Amino acid sequence: MFREGQSSTMGILNVMSTILFIVSSLSLSLAKSGTYIIHMDSSAMPKAFSSHHSWYLSMLSSILDPSEAAAASTTISKHLYTYTDSINGFSASLTSSELEALKNSFGYISFTRDLPLTVHTTHTSQFLGLSSVSGAWTAPNNGEDVIIGIVDTGIWPESESFSDEGMNKVPPRWKGKCESGTEFNSSFCNKKLIGARFYNKGLLANNPKLTIPMNSPRDINGHGTHTSSIAAGNYAEGASYFGYASGTARGMAPRAHIAMYKVVWRDGTYTSDVLAAIDQAIKDGVDILSLSLGLSVDDNILEGDPIAVATFAAVKKGIFVTASAGNDGPLYWTSINGAPWMLTVAAGSIDREFDGILTLGNGVQIIFKSLYPGNYSLIQMPLVYIDECLSVDELKQLRNKIIVCKDHLSISNQLENAESARVSAAVFISNYSSLSELYTRSSFPAAFIGLHDGQTVIDYIKQNTNPRGRFRFQKTTIGTKPAPRVDAYSSRGPFLSCPNVLKPDILAPGSLVLASWSPISEVTFVRSHPLFSNFNLLSGTSMATPHVAGVAALIKTAHPDWSPAAIRSAIITTAKLLDNTLSPIKDVSNYNFPASPLDIGAGHINPTKALDPGLVYDAAPEDYIKLLCAMNYTSKQIRVFANSSHNCLSRSLDLNYPSFIAFFTDEQSTSNQKVVKVVKEFRRTVTNVGKGGMAYTAMVTGMDGIKVMVEPQKLIFKQSYEKQSYKLSLEGPKSLKTEVIFGSLSWVDDDGKYMVRSPIVATSITP
Ligand SMILES: *[C@@H]1O[C@H](CO)[C@@H](O)[C@H](O)[C@H]1NC(C)=O
Ligand SMILES: *[C@@H]1O[C@H](CO)[C@@H](O)[C@H](O)[C@H]1NC(C)=O
Ligand SMILES: *[C@@H]1O[C@H](CO)[C@@H](O)[C@H](O)[C@H]1NC(C)=O
Ligand SMILES: *[C@@H]1O[C@H](CO)[C@@H](O)[C@H](O)[C@H]1NC(C)=O
Ligand SMILES: *[C@@H]1O[C@H](CO)[C@@H](O)[C@H](O)[C@H]1NC(C)=O
Secondary structure, three states, X not given: OOOOOOOXXXXXXOOOOHHHHHHHHHOOOOOOOEEEEEEEOHHHOOOOOOOHHHHHHHHHHHOOOHHHHOOOOHHHHHEEEEEOOOOOEEEEEEOHHHHHHHHOOOOEEEEEEOOEOEEOOOOOOOOOOOOOOOOOOOOOOXXXXXEEEEEEOOEOOOOHHHOOOOOOOOOOOOOOOEOOEOOEOHHHXXXXXXXXXEOOHHXXXXXXXXXXXXXOOEOXXXXXXXXXXXXXXXXXXXXXXXXXXXXXXXXXXXXXEEEEEEOOEOXXXXXXXXXXXXXXXXXHOOOEEEEOEEOOHHHOOHHHOHHHHHHHHHHHOOOEEEEEOOOOOOOOOOOOOOOOOOEEEEEEOOOEEEEEEEEEOOOOEEEEEOOOOOOOOOOOEEEEEEEOOOOHHHHHOOOOOEEEEEOOOOHHHHHHHHHHOOOOEEEEEOOOHHHHHHOOOOOOOEEEEOHHHHHHHHHHHHOOOOOEEEEEEEEEEEOOOOOOEEOOOOOOOOOOOOOOOOOOOEEEEOOOEEEEOOOOOOOEEEOOEEEOOOEEEEOOHHHHHHHHHHHHHHHHHHOOOOOHHHHHHHHHHOOEOEOOOOOEOEEHHHOOEEOOHHHHOOOEOOHHHHXXXXXXXXXXXXXXXXXXXXXXXXXXHHHHHHOOOOOOOOOOOOOOOOOEEEEOEOOOOOOOOOOOEEEEEEEEEEEEXXXXXXXXXXXXXXXXXXXXXXXXXXXXXXXXXXXXEEEEEEEEEOXXXXXXXXXXXXXXXXXXXXXXXXXXXXXXXXX
């Protein structure tokens, strides 16, 4: 099976760097400490200090445990990072008594524990789809002069995707750089890859005995190379995964620049390192931040999530932030990275399938999903039906045949048996359709087929004295229907710590996306031999997110002055609701019923339309603070976000967001009570970003049991950039009987050029 992130091949590297040496000598004294992120009031710095950094160091030295204070270098070593642009504060390794002492220091606001994060790629390729990277979308620009910052596992700079052929020069405003480290220095950067840095002080503080195999921005995992090339990879000809998905690969914004911030390591990822990366990315001057990682669902609380806090600082500085919703679907409330200032991305399939073909002796062909990398055999082999493949010894006698096994209990045991008996090839018949997706990366020629096809094979074997079969692989089919569909793994809304803003926002291609890969990280195994490739097919919201980052770069090139909220609005209101059969996008995990906005947000991303949305819903940093105030955040909590004291004079849960969610969840109302109606109101302001005067009319799609009202029904704009406001009301029962009802509000201009659509959700679900 495909094992992600294994790096057994790294023996060539000399890893005893100086950093590691210092840390391992420290491990004794730090044995009982934890690492913490400390939020500070930056304005409380006493005048005596020349910088926040020196203030924090001095504060740290004053609270050291007596046993440790003796060592002069301890303060420095306890301190991990000083943060100035993402949050105000620092991270440090502290004992519990030191943490207590710190709490009494002047200017202290709060702390969060340094938490582990994970990247959002599914480890086996469970899910099928297609790469949109190979040029399916055309847009009038290619993201010229926009800088996309990617926080990930590093980058493989030699990949063809990061060639700078055709690239404009590095924007003069860029302050980033390419840091040197193991097998990496500034000469690996160019006009495409303009920055590359790496952060692991937090990882080392949490794991003092660790040795780091590639202590530099170089990617030995593949994930960061993959996400970077999806967002902004240059044209790479001859891309394929062992013959599957072959073609020219390109990122969504092939002329955008890339800056890599490596924070994900083989042995873990920590918020203190991610914060340091975001802090630096803000200073360096990225335009867009793409985050394909996150905390676990349980840890994802806005104020306790330093990434939410740090990205708020980024958005305040005009940086557009997009992040993956997570791979914990398909249940409600599993979405993470749902802070209302980010664009949260769900993952879907595309119209491509990878198959193998089993041809029976009578000419009947059975097509099954596969990513088996070999051509295997074009000659026929005997087929033998064994029913349950339980005996390895029996299977060993059948090595030169294609064995046919049928699942009665567990197909995975039978797969293991066939693997250890080293049979030439196998057909596994199973009642579970999802199994064929799970095992598409089998380590020997194998077909996973359903009961119907399975019966065809069994009948053929039983009716023939000399049954034979032939396998072929590497068949790529384009144009499969229906597509896109939202995949089961994609995390679903609402977002627990801010349910009043509908999340996720958008669906983007995430399943089996072909993109560049680190050639020293194995992509699959054949008969337990690792295979390597410059490209890989991966699935996850990790892959969906950089598609959105790339599209944001296209918008930024077309509209350099648009705020992050305006870019987000353009992406949301132009999304496609229909799949390639012109029916609503379906949910794989729900019997292919239409997906709701809690699965796919507004729908599938539509890059060309997003460049010219007609109207946008803008929002300023103060609007998010008003929302936090209305969520009853304490002034201390607000202070972590606001970077100054804030008295919450104005509060509103009703953010100027291009989507709507209302909860009809009054538990008191009982069925025999007369149905009491309630009205939920939303006020929104739209800005005309079309050329000159425009007139728009409201169009609402019906919602069963909910009355949708819009006032006024018409919005007249006399000129560009004029704003107009309206009110949307949803009238429904206090307690809705259905879990989720959805519809939409569209503003359609008189010439029919623009349709500015917002999803509406009425729901009775509670966490
Ligand atoms: C907080 O404000 C100060 C002063 O305006 C600024 O220098 C600093 O970068 C800000 N920090 C954050 C995290 O926004
Ligand atoms: C970077 O490393 C390469 C290969 O090790 C070397 O040839 C080159 O001179 C180095 N460049 C710099 C700027 O150090
Ligand atoms: C598989 O067969 C095709 C077509 O005959 C050929 O182009 C390709 O190189 C073969 N691949 C391998 C891995 O042998
Ligand atoms: C296949 O699964 C379905 C649903 O779980 C079940 O109703 C059916 O009996 C199964 N069929 C066989 C042949 O096991
Ligand atoms: C905030 O507190 C007020 C007053 O206690 C309460 O009515 C309101 O429901 C709370 N809001 C949220 C979002 O919890």
